[in-house]
Amino acid sequence: MSFTAHCNVIFNKAIEDYHVIDNVDTPINNPYDRDEIDNRLYLKCWIDTVQWHLEDIIRDPHIDPIEALALKRRIDRSNQDRTDLVEQIDSYFRQKYSDVKPVDDARLNTESPAWAIDRLSILALKIYHMKEQAERHDASEEHRQRCQDKLAILLEQQKDLGTAIDQLLEDIEAGRKYMKVYRQMKMYNDPSTNPVLYGNKK
Numbered sequence: 001m002s003f004t005a006h007c008n009v010i011f012n013k014a015i016e017d018y019h020v021i022d023n024v025d026t027p028i029n030n031p032y033d034r035d036e037i038d039n040r041l042y043l044k045c046w047i048d049t050v051q052w053h054l055e056d057i058i059r060d061p062h063i064d065p066i067e068a069l070a071l072k073r074r075i076d077r078s079n080q081d082r083t084d085l086v087e088q089i090d091s092y093f094r095q096k097y098s099d100v101k102p103v104d105d106a107r108l109n110t111e112s113p114a115w116a117i118d119r120l121s122i123l124a125l126k127i128y129h130m131k132e133q134a135e136r137h138d139a140s141e142e143h144r145q146r147c148q149d150k151l152a153i154l155l156e157q158q159k160d161l162g163t164a165i166d167q168l169l170e171d172i173e174a175g176r177k178y179m180k181v182y183r184q185m186k187m188y189n190d191p192s193t194n195p196v197l198y199g200n201k202k
Contacts, residue, residue, distance in 0.1 A: 003169055004162035007117060010038055011124035014045035019128075024053050037092050044085045045121045051078045052125050076188075082118070089114035090181045093172070102178040109168055112181050116165045123158045130154055 001009075010032075018026065028046050032039040057063070058071045090112045133139070133147040171177040187193040 002162065002166045004117075004120060004165050007041055007120055008124060008158070008162070010041045011045040011121050012128075014042045015049050015124060015128050018046060018049045022053075024050050024057070037089070040085060040089050040092065041117075041121075044082070044089065044118070045124065047078060047081050047085065048121050048125055051075060051082070052129070054078065086112075086114045086118050087181070087183060089117060090179070093169075094179055094181065097172050097179065100173060100175050102175045106175055106178045108180055109171075109177050112179060113165065113168060113172070116161065116168065120158070120161055120165065123154060123161060127151065127154050127158060 013031075017029070028043070030039055030042050030046070032042055054071055054075050058068055058075070063071075093113045130147055130151045134144050134151050136144060136147075168177065172179060191198055
């Protein structure tokens, strides 16, 4: 099984586990050992899944503004957690390939492996929810068909992205490409760089 196929198995498990109760406050029960990459992959997709539903909730046109503000701040924290997780997954790859010596003409990829895996996790969520729409009994046949068409595209995209990630990992392992990771420098969460936050200290 390829690495991305393995990822998809874990992502699907996280998504299915979440939907047993289908509540954004459900505590996570990560079945994988903390020292394993599988633990990080499961946690990554669990966070994505909870955030997916938070994004649904906050779009309720009748939501109380106080509740919406609390949700917005929760989504901000979730985005930071997602970023931290991606960086942990990239650290795993950097360690795994630390002994690989790139060839002289090795090239740099446009994104790191973990940021591509981040997109793979989101795709698994899109596929789950588009399939749900394509099978809705209370929707029109036109709606179901439209969603079925979109689902086919998402499945093709998942296959192509998985292939591209697996090829990238093969290239890194062979030294044909090399990893260079830039830590995400989010300024809006940092009280020393967000002028609204540091301005309030005056």
